[in-house]
Structures are given as C-alpha cells and as structure tokens.
Amino acid sequence: MQTLSILGGGSAYTPGLLQALILHAAELPLKTVRLYDTDVDRLAIVARLTSAMARNAGVFNVEVADSLEAAIEGADLILNSTRPGGLKARRIDETLPLEFDIPGQETVGPGGFFFALRSVPEALRVATKVKALAPQALILNYTNPSNIVTQALVDQGGVKVIGLCDQSDEDLQAIVQALGAQAPYHFRCNGLNHATWYSDILLDGAPLGEMSAPLVAPPEFDEEHKLRFEFSRHLAEENPGYWPNSYLPYYLFPAAFVSQAERVGPRSDVVAASLDRYYAHFKSEGKSATPHLRTYRGSAGFGDLAVNVIRALASPTPHELVLNLPNQGATLAFAADTVIETRVRVSSDGIERLAAPDLPVPFTGLATQLERYQRLTAQAAANGNPQALVAALAANPLVGEEAIARSMLARAREVYGDLLPSAL
Template sequence: MKLAVVGGGSTYTPELIDGFARLRDTLPVSELVLVDPAADRLELVGGLARRIFAKQGHPGKIVTTSDLDAGVEGADAVLLQLRVGGQAARQQDETWPLECGCVGQETTGAGGLAKALRTVPVVLDIAERVRRTNPDAWIIDFTNPVGIVTRALLQAGHKAVGLCNVAIGLQRKFAALLQVAPGEVHLDHVGLNHLTWELGVRLGGPGGDNVLPRLLAEHGDTIADELRLPRQVLDRLGVVPSYYLRYFYAHDEVVRELGTKPSRAAEVAEMERQLLAMYGDPALDEKPELLAKRGGAFYSEAAVDLAASLLGNGGSPVQVVNTYNNGTLPFLADDAVIEVPARVGHGGAVPLAVPELDPLYAGLIAHVTAYEDLALEAALRGGRDRVFRALLAHPLVGQYDYADGLTDRLIAHNREHLAWA
C-alpha cells in the first residue's frame, strides 16, 4: 500500500509518522512518500521519519520528493496538509482583521476567508494532478478550512473526505474523564468544521447510554476551562461546543485578548524553529514532547483510521468526517459539507442520522453555511465584490463598513496568492 502526504515537510508530519508506525496492523503501508517544495524542511522531517520507522520496526519505505506528480503516482490515498503562504500568511490572517475590530483567526472570520482564497485553487490543482496520475486514489483533506476545501474537492468530482482532529480530541478527553477506553466513547458530534457541538456522549456505540449530563455534572469545570468558556454556559446549553465556538459566543472578549498578546502564529513559528532544530538531531528517533503543543493532537490516529476504512483494510466503521450533507441536516442543501459521524468504507462516507437540532445551533449552522457558499464562489471565481459578499455574510463580520475595510486588507495582504487581484 502506497500513501503520499502533500505538505510532508510540515512539522506536523512526525505525529503522522508515529501513528503509521504504531498502527501498522490497521494500515500496512509499504511505501510512504512525503511531498513538499521546501527541500530543506523535507530533508529534516524525512530523516526523522525514517528513524521513527526504524526504531519501531516498521518495514515500510519512506521517500521524500519535491516532484508532486512522481510522489502521488500509484498512491492508494493522498493526504493533504499544506499551508499556502506558510506561517507568514497565518501571521497576517491573525492580525489585520483586528484592525477592524474583528477576530483574527486562521480558519474562521476574515482570516479564514483569506486562507480559503489562497488554498482552494492550489488544492484543486493538486487534486487534478492526482486524478491524472491515479484516478482511483482517495484524497484525505486535513488542510484548513477543511469544510470549504472538502466541498471544493467534492464539487469537482474528486474522491475526497475531510478530516479534523477536534472530534477525536474530545473523544480522548471524555474517555479519560470517564476512565474508559476511547473506543467505548461515541460522540453525537454535529455541525460544520470548526462549528460543532457534542449533543451527546454515548458509551458502547451510537445507540449507547448518553452520559453527557454526568460528564457536565462531574467534570463541567474541567471541560469549561479547556474550552475557555464559563461553566454556566455549558450548564445552560447542556451540550459541549467546540472551542472554536468561543469566537462566536465571546467575540468581543476574544478580540480584546488577541490585541494584548502575541499571535498564535508567532508562537507556532517559534515552536517550528525549535522542532526543526530537534528534527536535525540524528539521535532523535521519536516525536518530541514539544510537538504536542504544536496542535493536531491525535491527528495520526484519525488519519490512519480513515485511510484504513476508505482502502478496505478495516478501520472503525463509524468516524467523524467532513462530507456531503445529503439530507442529514434537512435545513441545508444536499451538497453542503457537514461534520458528523458517518459510516466509512471503500465507497466513501455516509452520514448517520443525527438528533433534531435546536434552532440555537441550526440557525448558526445555516448562517455559516451561507457564508461558506459565498466563500467558495470567491475562491473559485475571484473578484472584490465576491470577497465583500462573503465577509458581509459571515456572522463574525456582518456590517458593511467592517466588510469593506476587511476586503481591502485581505486583498492587500494576499495579492501574491490571488491570480485575479
């Protein structure tokens, strides 16, 4: 089995490599190709990847290349984990929206739109080259904003499924609090990528007992602290929102905070500098502890599970993924991309039925989906007016003077990545 990772020079990659090594019975990879245009990073990451495989006795071959076409040729699955513009672009995404009094964040709001505009054309070009080389390959998208990017792939007819680590991270945390194995915990996880709520936490499978009330009663303070939301918000809602909901539920508070401390992009850039220095140590043969602070926790487990199921090699029968709605949420179009538990197999992902949603959640989902419709149109067709319309539609913007100012800043900071600008 051959897998290719586009963006293989990412500092995330050793997390993925560790998962491939540990879980080789679930996903027996014979050849893993790391593809990245940054040859210097690729050499460091590739060297550590080979040492991790060797230490754990994995017989697979790891190849590094900057040649995308050669790297994906013959691959059974291609994982996308790229960042167009690198950390420098992320730094901009997290700062210029603050000038207009809006959240600066790399996956939602104005910064998230900028990332989508940079990323969608590049990902579609990669996917077309994969299709020419190997039309049967599955594309697993971990590239943010996952919902918009996955929808672009699916609309273009690619065999694609989107993946995020929020659900598996919460599953692991809840399992630890409940003192059960992670596989015993099933989430009623509903919404869009980075806009989800846990409506239930079930033991033993989708139809198991809902222990969410018990979790909130016994561990509500711990959960609230990790989400950085007041405990009373969780108690009043009776659900667990993803930590990205803080940008919506405490927007002004977050804007004030972001204006008084270094950006997350600056923190990550410094971590990356340290990580790459570690990766160059020939004695290092395991992922360093610092990598856990970089983000992407449990990404490897989720990626292995999804790839194994799509390639007919086992894997969990139900996984939280990003895929077409197809009637699951009746208030959305069938071709909207949602993030819910789905049955995953060789034919793709089929969403499970979900509980009827309270208007409190359904309304925000519908609102953000409308924004994503306009964001994808702007990414595919370009133009200042399309960017403005997407920003005006976003609930974190929503005022014409903000949208105007943000549009000018977005284009100015991203002109080199926008073919139409």
C-alpha cells in the same frame, strides 16, 4: 491502498503521523509513503528522520518526491496537509481582523476567509493533477479551513475527497480532562466544521448530564483555550443535552476574544517558536541511524485521525468516525450537497452516513448563516471574482456588511501582498 502521498510532508506533524502508521502497519496495506513539500530544507530533515523510523521498524518505504506531479502520480491516498502562505500569512490572518474589532483566528471569521483564499486554489490545483495522474486516488483533506476547502473540492467534482478535523476529539478530551479522570467517550454530532454541536455524550457509559463534578477548564490550558472552554460550558448550560465545538464561542462572544488577542498577541508567534524547537530536535534525531520511536508532542491527534481513517478504509469491519462530507440526507438542517461534519461508518465497503441529531433550536439561524458563508467562500476562492469575494466575506456572521468587507479586502491586499493569489 499501497501508496500514500503526504503533501506538506515537511511539517512538524509528519513524524507523529509516521509513528501512528508504523504502530498500525500490520493492519495497513501500505508499501510506500511519499513526502512532498515546497520547503525543501524542512522536508529533508523530516525525511531523514521518518525514513530511519520506518526502516528501523521494518515496515513500508519512505520516499521523497521532488515535484507535486511526482508525489501524486499513481498514488492511492493523498493527504493534503499544506499551509499556503506559511506562518507569515497566518500571523496576518490573526491580526488583520483585530483592526476591525473582529476576532483574529486562522479558521474562524475573516482570518479563515483569507486562509481559504490561499488554500482553495492550491487544493483545486492538486485535484486537477489527481484527475490526470491518479484518478483512482482518494484525497484526505487536512488543509484548513477544512470545511471550505473540502466544499470547493466537492463543488468542482471529479475527485474523491474526505475532509478531516480532529477538533471533536480534542473537545471531548477537554471535558474528560476537566473531570479529572480518563474515560472512554461516545457522542453524536451535527453541524459545520468548527461550528458543530455534540449530543448524546457518554463518558465511561454515563450521560454527561449526570456528572456531578464541576467542569472547569484544565489548568494546563493557555488563556485562549480556557476562554473557549468556559464559554462552551456556558453554552452547554443554556442548551441542555448539548456541548458546542469550542470554536463556536468566537461567533457568539467576539469582544472577549478580541480583548484576549490584543492582550497576549498572535498565537502564530508561539507556534513559530515551538516549530523552531521541533525542527532543531528533528534535525538532531534525524542524524541517528536508530531514532527513538516516540509520540511527538503536538502531532498525535493529526496522526491518530488520519491513520484511523486509513485503517477503516482497509477494514471489513465498520469504524465510526467524525468526518467532513457532503450531507446527502444525514440531516435536514443543511442542503444535500453542503459539506457537514458528522458521524459516519467507514469500512472497505465504503462510507455510510448515520442520521445526525437535531441542532439546538437557538443555533439554527447561525447555522444557516454559516452554511451560506461556507458555500459562497468556496465559490469565490475558486473563481476570484471581486464582487463574489465581497459578498462571501460579508456573509461571515462576524463581518455582516459589504462596506466592512470591501474595506477589509482593500486592507488585505496591502498587508498580504504576494501571499494572496495574484488573481485576487
């Protein structure tokens, strides 16, 4: 594992990832980190900064690839963290569903569906290049919606792939924050990405159910995250012994999220403003010969999970991680080849799936619906068949009817324009 290629390397998350790689460089066999991005201006800014960071730390080399082929050729690890369509498309993901009184969110519901229509073809194109230019490489997929993109890659076959998402840690850290004290935690989980249930939760060795302090959303959370936390707490109270992924409430309390989004506006606008500030900072810092090694706000989780996976793959000692992989018998709740999100052991010897806990009984019906939606969308996004697209979108629990799906697809072709693949 000497060469890591980062697709989407011009992202504002990349400096945080590089920082994490530098901090753990002694454990890693990396010699080269390649950055590739279609946004050459932002790539140049990030490359100047991260090259100086690595050089100052005396670790691996940071290179810039001028084409996708150059980024992939001979790589051992390929981190796919692209965002096809950029924030312009994300804004439509978040606003178009509201026209149909459905929550607008970039991974859940119709927003995630249209994101998949952009992400899946690009991921499959990457996979084709990998098979030709780096057949030994492992793809670490961070591109959203992670479960659907990873499912499409698994369905196509021919490449090794792991799906990554740090939401489980974010959700458990939110519980720790709500209790007002930092504490180590452990949990088991089962489900689909952004539709997972956590169980057997231990905080500092004590079961979550024994905590006497009231759980209230941390005050620093914005309105959307507070709403997700409060609904998660409500669902946990209804399902003792469990805590839901904080995206599950979108499916169960859609009207509240529609109202919230219409009141505060699309989250993508906030993200865009924040990214402008980040790149201005990166541009300034990148001019320095000795930039400060720091944790870049908003990038720590991205760097931590990706680096933990790479560390585990290089270690003879197994590391327990939550990953998105084909089920292969970890749970009876889903088909063997469905990509699920669950805890596994990872080491240089490979990946060992751990037996997943049972799902809460009231959730099993929704889990089956979401599994069907995931599988249909992965297939439809890959082949672009018009009727398959209608069936897949209608399978989403927030849509539910083919008539609504047809209307939404027609509207999408109007508002996305060339941001959607031409075949769709």
